[in-house]
Structures are given as C-alpha cells and as structure tokens.
Amino acid sequence: xxxxxxxxxxxxxxxxxxxxxxxxxxxxxxxxxxxxxxxxxxxxxxxxxxxxxxxxxxxxxxxxxxxxxxxxxxxxxxxxxxxxxxxxxxxxxxxxxxxxxxxxxxxxxxxxxxxxxxxxxxxxxxxxxxxxxxxxxxxxxxxxxxxxxxxxxxxxxxxxxxxxxxxxxxxxxxxxxxxxxxxxxxxxxxxxxxxxxxxxxxxxxxxxxxxxxxxxxxxxxxxxxxxxxxxxxxxxxxxxxxxxxxxxxxxxxxxxxxxxxxxxxxxxxxxxxxxxxxxxxxxxxxxxxxxxxxxxxxxxxxxxxxxxxxxxxxxxxxxxxxxxxxxxxxxxxxxxxxxxxxxxxxxxxxxxxxxxxxxxxxxxxxxxxxxxxxxxxxxxxxxxxxxxxxxxxxxxxxxxxxxxxxxxxxxxxxxxxxxxxxxxxxxxxxxxxxxxxxxxxxxxxxxxxxxxxxxxxxxxxxxxxxxxxxxxxxxxxxxxxxxxxxxxxxxxxxxxxxxxxxxxxxxxxxxxxxxxxxxxxxxxxxxxxxxxxxxxxxxxxxxxxxxxxxxxxxxxxxxxxxxxxxxxxxxxxxxxxxxxxxxxxxxxxxxxxxxxxxxxxxxxxxxxxxxxxxxxxxxxxxxxxxxxxxxxxxxxxxxxxxxxxxxxxxxxxxxxxxxxxxxx
Amino acid sequence: xxxxxxxxxxxxxxxxxxxxxxxxxxxxxxxxxxxxxxxxxxxxxxxxxxxxxxxxxxxxxxxxxxxxxxxxxxxxxxxxxxxxxxxxxxxxxxxxxxxxxxxxxxx
Numbered sequence: 001x002x003x004x005x006x007x008x009x010x011x012x013x014x015x016x017x018x019x020x021x022x023x024x025x026x027x028x029x030x031x032x033x034x035x036x037x038x039x040x041x042x043x044x045x046x047x048x049x050x051x052x053x054x055x056x057x058x059x060x061x062x063x064x065x066x067x068x069x070x071x072x073x074x075x076x077x078x079x080x081x082x083x084x085x086x087x088x089x090x091x092x093x094x095x096x097x098x099x100x101x102x103x104x105x106x107x108x109x110x111x112x113x114x115x116x117x118x119x120x121x122x123x124x125x126x127x128x129x130x131x132x133x134x135x136x137x138x139x140x141x142x143x144x145x146x147x148x149x150x151x152x153x154x155x156x157x158x159x160x161x162x163x164x165x166x167x168x169x170x171x172x173x174x175x176x177x178x179x180x181x182x183x184x185x186x187x188x189x190x191x192x193x194x195x196x197x198x199x200x201x202x203x204x205x206x207x208x209x210x211x212x213x214x215x216x217x218x219x220x221x222x223x224x225x226x227x228x229x230x231x232x233x234x235x236x237x238x239x240x241x242x243x244x245x246x247x248x249x250x251x252x253x254x255x256x257x258x259x260x261x262x263x264x265x266x267x268x269x270x271x272x273x274x275x276x277x278x279x280x281x282x283x284x285x286x287x288x289x290x291x292x293x294x295x296x297x298x299x300x301x302x303x304x305x306x307x308x309x310x311x312x313x314x315x316x317x318x319x320x321x322x323x324x325x326x327x328x329x330x331x332x333x334x335x336x337x338x339x340x341x342x343x344x345x346x347x348x349x350x351x352x353x354x355x356x357x358x359x360x361x362x363x364x365x366x367x368x369x370x371x372x373x374x375x376x377x378x379x380x381x382x383x384x385x386x387x388x389x390x391x392x393x394x395x396x397x398x399x400x401x402x403x404x405x406x407x408x409x410x411x412x413x414x415x416x417x418x419x420x421x422x423x424x425x426x427x428x429x430x431x432x433x434x435x436x437x438x439x440x441x442x443x444x445x446x447x448x449x450x451x452x453x454x455x456x457x458x459x460x461x462x463x464x465x466x467x468x469x470x471x472x473x474x475x476x477x478x479x480x481x482x483x484x485x486x487x488x489x490x491x492x493x494x495x496x497x498x499x500x501x502x503x504x505x506x507x508x509x510x511x512x513x514x515x516x517x518x519x520x521x522x523x524x525x526x527x528x529x530x531x532x533x534x535x536x537x538x539x540x541x542x543x544x545x546x547x548x549x550x551x552x553x554x555x556x557x558x559x560x561x562x563x564x565x566x567x568x569x570x571x572x573x574x575x576x577x578x579x580x581x582x583x584x585x586x587x588x589x590x591x592x593x594x595x596x597x598x599x600x601x602x603x604x605x606x607x608x609x610x611x612x613x614x615x616x617x618x619x620x621x622x623x624x625x626x627x628x629x630x631x632x633x634x635x636x637x638x639x640x641x642x643x644x645x646x647x648x649x650x651x652x653x654x655x656x657x658x659x660x661x662x663x664x
Numbered sequence: 665x666x667x668x669x670x671x672x673x674x675x676x677x678x679x680x681x682x683x684x685x686x687x688x689x690x691x692x693x694x695x696x697x698x699x700x701x702x703x704x705x706x707x708x709x710x711x712x713x714x715x716x717x718x719x720x721x722x723x724x725x726x727x728x729x730x731x732x733x734x735x736x737x738x739x740x741x742x743x744x745x746x747x748x749x750x751x752x753x754x755x756x757x758x759x760x761x762x763x764x765x766x767x768x769x770x771x
Binding site: 003034040047122232419422653 | 725
C-alpha cells in the first residue's frame with residue numbers, strides 16, 4: 001500500500017496549498033464562501049494525512065520491510081510497541097507526525113472558533129495552510145516515508161536507547177507542544193493581517209497556548225526521565241542542544257503566559273506579546289530543525305539529512321513575515337496605558353519577562369555559537385554545562401524570587417510599606433529555612449543554599465496566598481472552609497492554577513539543586529564478594545548473570561544494597577547487546593527512597609571477566625523533579641479548566657459580532 | 665494491490681474535492697462578502713474591553729484589600745481612580761449605543 005500513502009500525501013499537499021493560496025485570496029478580497037472552502041480543505045487534508053499515517057503504522061505493525069522507512073527503523077524481533085513508536089523515531093515519520101498533529105490542532109482550533117476564523121480573523125486559515133504546506137512539500141519531495149525497495153531479510157532495528165517506555169510518550173508530547181504553539185502564532189498573525197487587534201485572538205488561543213506549554217513542559221520532563229534512566233550518566237539534564245531546543249520555546253511561552261495577563265488587565269505590552277508568540281513559534285521550528293537536520297552531533301539527532309536548508313529557509317520566512325507584519329500594524333498595537341509604578345504586579349511580570357527572555361537568548365546563543373563557529377570559521381567549539389549553569393543561576397534565582405514576590409504585590413501600584421508587610425511572613429520562613437539548612441551543612445554549595453532559601457520563600461508565599469484568599473472568602477459568606485477554598489480556586493482558576501505550577505517549579509528546583517550540588521559519587525573495580533561504600537549505602541557485588549531477552553543479550557551485575565546495616569535487597573545494573581541493531585546499551589539500576597526522595601543510582605560501566613567496574617551515585621531529592629511533573633500537570637489542568645461565568649461574560653461582549661467565542 | 669491502492673487514492677481525492685467545493689455547491693449565489701466592522705463597532709468593542717478591564721480591576725482591588733495585600737491607604741488612593749475609569753467607560757458605551765439607535769428613529 002505505499003502507493004496509497006504516497007497518493008494521500010500528494011492529496012494533502014494539494015489541499016493545504018489550496019487552503020493557503022485560496023484562503024489568502026479570500027481573506028484579502030473578503031470572499032466568504034472561498035474562505036469556507038479553504039477551511040474545508042484543511043479538514044480534508046487532516047483526513048488524507050490520517051490515511052497516510054495509517055498506511056505507515058500498518059506497515060510498521062506488520063514489519064513490511066518493502067518500505068525503506070520500516071526496514072530502517074524496525075526489525076522482526078522488535079516488540080510491537082517499539083515498532084509502532086518508530087513512527088516518530090525517524091525523520092520521515094516524525095515529519096508526517098508533525099503534519100498530522102498540525103492539521104489536527106488546526107482543524108480543532110478552527111472548528112471551536114468557527115465564526116471567529118470565518119468572519120473576524122479570516123487570515124487564520126491561510127496562515128495555518130501555509131505552515132502545513134511547508135511540511136507537506138518536505139514529505140512529498142524531500143523526505144518521503146513511502147519509498148520502497150526489495151524487502152531485505154530483516155530490518156536495521158530501532159536505536160536501543162529509544163527502546164524505552166518514556167520514548168513512547170516523549171516525542172509525541174514534544175510535537176504536541178511544538179505544534180501547539182502554531183495555533184497562537186496563526187491567530188496572532190491573523191489578527192494583525194485582519195486589523196482586528198482587540199483581545200479576541202488572545203481569548204481564543206488562551207487554552208491552546210496553555211495546552212501547548214503544558215505538553216512541552218511534560219515532554220521535557222519525560223525526556224529528562226528517559227535521559228536519567230536510559231543514557232545513564234547519573235544526571236537528568238545535560239544542556240544538550242536538542243534538550244535546549246525544547247526548553248527555549250517553553251521559556252518564551254512561559255514569558256508570554258505572564259505578559260499576556262498584563263495585556264488583559266492593563267492593555268499594555270501588546271507589541272511585546274505578538275513578538276513573544278512569533279518567537280515561541282520560530283523557536284519551535286528551530287527545535288525541529290536542530291533535531292532533524294543532522295546539524296548537531298547529539299544522542300538525540302538520529303539522522304543526517306537534507307532538510308536543513310529547507311527548515312532554515314522556512315524559519316527565515318516566518319521571522320521576516322512576522323516582523324514585517326508587526327511593524328506594518330504597529331499603529332494598531334499602541335497601548336493606551338503606561339506602567340504606573342515600578343512596585344506593582346505588572347512591573348513584577350515585566351521583570352520576570354526580561355529575565356526569562358534573557359535566559360532563553362543566552363541558551364540560544366549557547367546552541368548557536370558552536371554551529372556558527374563551525375560554519376563561519378571552521379573551528380569546532382563546545383559550549384558546556386558550566387556556561388549554562390552560570391546563567392541558569394544568574395537568571396534563575398531572580399526569576400524564583402519574583403515568583404514569590406509577584407503574587408504578593410498589588411496591581412497598578414503598591415507602597416513599600418504594604419509590600420514589606422506582605423512579604424514579612426514568607427521572608428521570615430525563608431530566613432529560618434536558610435539558617436536551619438546552614439546548620440545542617442548545606443553551606444557546602446552557596447548557590448544551592450540561596451536556591452533553597454528562595455524556594456522556601458516562594459512556597460511560603462504560595463501557602464500564604466491560598467490561606468489569605470480562603471480566609472477572605474470565608475469572611476464574606478456562610479461558606480465552610482472547604483467551600484471557601486474551592487470557591488476561591490474555582491473563581492480564579494488561572495491565578496491559583498498558576499500558583500500550583502509555581503509550586504511545581506519550586507519542587508523541580510529543589511530536586512535539581514539536590515542532584516546538582518549535593519550528590520555523592522564513588523566508583524571502582526569489584527570482584528565477586530567485594531564491597532563499596534557510597535553515602536550511607538554499602539554495596540556488595542554478588543556476581544554476574546547473562547540472559548537472552550526478546551531482542552537482546554542482557555548482562556547484569558547483582559548488587560546487594562544495605563543502608564545503616566539494613567538489607568535493602570538486590571539491584572542489577574548492566575548492559576544489553578542488541579542483536580539486530582548490533583549495538584550495546586547501558587542499563588542502569590536505580591533504587592528510589594520515597595521518604596528521602598533520593599535515589600541510589602548504579603552504573604555497571606564495564607565488565608571484565610567476572611569483575612565489574614561499578615559507578616555508584618546517591619542523588620538526594622531527585623524524585624522531587626518527577627513529582628514536580630505531576631504537580632505541574634495538576635496546576636495546568638486547574639488553569640485550563642473552562643470557566644462558565646467568564647465564558648458567559650465574553651459571549652455577551654462579543655455577541656453582536658461573534659457569539660461562538662464563548663466556546664473558546 | 666496497486667490497482668486497489670490507486671482506486672482508494674482516487675476515491676480519497678474525489679471526496680476531498682467534494683468537501684472543498686461544498687460551500688459553493690450549497691450556496692451557489694447570494695451574499696458572499698465578509699462583513700467589515702465599522703469604526704463605531706470597533707470603538708464599541710474597545711470600550712467594552714475597557715469597561716470589563718476597569719470592573720475586573722475594581723474587583724481585584726477589593727479582594728486584595730480584604731486579604732490585606734493592599735493597605736487602607738493604598739486602597740483609598742486607587743479605588744476612586746478605578747471607579748472613575750469604569751464610569752467613564754460605561755458612559756462612553758451608553759453614548760455609542762445612543763448613536764446606534766438614533767438613525768433607526770429617523771423617518
């Protein structure tokens with residue numbers, strides 16, 4: 001069926017090109033039926049892309065090695081779940097997934113905002129169609145997933161490091177995040193092109209932006225968990241360029257989610273917000289370019305390819321068109337209000353934006369510099385962790401401090417005396433935490449100590465905000481404490497959901513500082529029966545085992561673990577030798593202590609006869625990083641949860657022109 | 665197999681073309697223009713945004729005052745200005761609504 005897949009892709013290309021060209025003409029000339037026809041073309045393109053994807057999935061599921069893509073990324077012995085995940089482990093498949101998600105999200109956003117995209121922001125459809133055209137062109141002419149060959153005896157298999165449950169979820173979520181940022185971009189640019197720069201594009205895309213940002217955040221964390229368990233160096237984030245590629249749009253989207261509130265409340269930062277939306281989208285394209293172009297030598301970039309120049313050209317086009325449109329519509333974007341005081345909530349948001357964007361640009365420079373140096377001077381340079389760590393601390397600590405201060409400051413202006421009163425309790429808690437940590441020996445890392453003190457400040461501020469809000473609600477009515485609390489959150493979902501997300505960031509920071517500043521490592525050669533000490537643990541090597549797994553030979557070192565004389569059982573780090581792929585992977589063993597939130601992390605670095613070279617690491621508080629993911633998800637869900645009262649209010653406001661907006 | 669793939673591909677293409685042509689098939693004639701907002705409509709929308717913003721700010725100020733985030737002194741300094749902004753937006757909206765009604769009353 002490769003012919004059907006190929007035909008479906010050609011049909012997709014025709015449809016999205018039509019949506020772009022006919023849609024642009026219709027938006028320019030004001031032809032209603034033509035814009036509806038262009039919209040239908042996107043719906044049809046989604047169906048055709050679904051057919052193409054189904055053909056590829058069936059070929060992978062049945063290991064049809066006549067497909068070059070299937071033979072290159074699966075093997076007969078590869079378990080079915082990993083064979084299907086090969087959809088996004090190769091370049092052609094992942095581009096098809098990009099296109100499928102893009103069309104799915106585009107159609108959903110257009111359908112949910114039908115009247116808005118048809119009558120008020122008609123440029124939305126051609127912009128989305130234009131972006132889809134780029135990916136369809138790549139799939140039809142440059143990276144065809146339906147190329148065929150005489151079927152070989154077996155496939156090349158899947159990169160062993162990708163044969164991990166986290167890799168089943170990380171790439172699709174990453175793409176949902178990257179692609180999700182297309183929706184606010186398309187609506188923002190459509191608002192500029194349609195000269196409708198009121199709040200509607202923001203309201204219509206609010207949840208899309210939050211969803212994309214949530215997907216991206218969870219994808220980054222799942223990627224970190226994968227790296228922690230699969231790559232096996234003992235850390236969770238290595239500032240790898242491809243990791244950074246996902247982090248940059250997430251940081252810029254974070255800045256946007258804060259600054260857009262200033263626009264909603266104060267009608268300020270209108271230019272800044274469209275710049276952030278365009279920047280986040282361009283960075284999501286840049287992230288895909290980095291992963292897929294083969295320009296980087298990274299464990300994440302699995303392929304050398306010819307799509308790099310195409311992506312660079314498209315990113316340049318997107319940036320140039322966005323900048324031109326923003327400049328063209330500057331008169332419509334002028335704010336009518338100004339910052340009233342440097343001590344106010346909006347000022348705190350502004351400072352947070354400056355630090356976030358500065359951090360994103362610093363990371364961007366760290367990613368770009370080696371590429372530019374290689375391209376321009378022919379000199380290979382590496383920007384390592386110390387560079388990123390320095391800026392993560394320099395920008396991260398003020399951002400964390402602002403996370404605590406911001407919610408305590410009133411909008412418009414606050415007197416220093418009122419601010420002093422508001423921060424007194426959190427500051428006292430932070431000071432006490434700092435002193436206790438110093439006494440406990442945390443002073444070995446000054447940056448870590450400051451980080452933990454700031455974290456205590458933010459957590460205290462969050463608890464105080466919930467407590468004061470609940471008490472104020474309780475004081476005004478006959479509600480129970482629980483009723484007052486749920487009423488408080490229910491009526492201000494974005495604000496209190498945001499505070500929960502802040503708590504998640506604090507948890508992540510506690511874990512990151514724990515593993516970064518306070519971990520302990522011991523390594524050495526062990527013969528059977530020999531012991532090793534690491535932190536409070538005693539490890540005894542009980543010998544080696546070798547078994548045949550479904551598609552690999554699995555060699556393991558049996559390590560008995562004791563802590564304070566108590567037997568904690570046996571864990572087995574080792575290595576897998578994959579048969580079809582002819583590759584060896586590191587299989588670390590991790591023993592988590594949920595009460596201490598710490599991990600004992602073992603790497604069987606090398607086997608020599610019956611001996612093993614063992615690396616043992618104690619990572620304190622590392623499990624708070626993964627817990628942060630769950631808290632982050634909960635906070636984002638609260639913030640995204642539909643608010644019927646607000647929907648009714650907006651419906652009334654836009655009733656004359658756009659009643660469908662209430663559903664956004 | 666190839667013939668079946670070709671037939672399915674052709675059926676897919678035909679179905680897509682029908683879907684794309686549907687707006688023209690359903691409504692062959694009639695009004696085909698996208699409505700352009702008048703300056704008055706744009707102004708009304710702007711004023712409604714301003715009104716909602718001022719009312720939301722008032723509500724927020726009241727809440728911040730009750731939670732102790734805003735002192736009595738700061739509250740008194742801010743509340744008057746916010747009420748004036750909300751009243752001005754409401755008044756301007758009334759004026760726009762009156763202007764819209766006026767031509768309808770003309771003979």
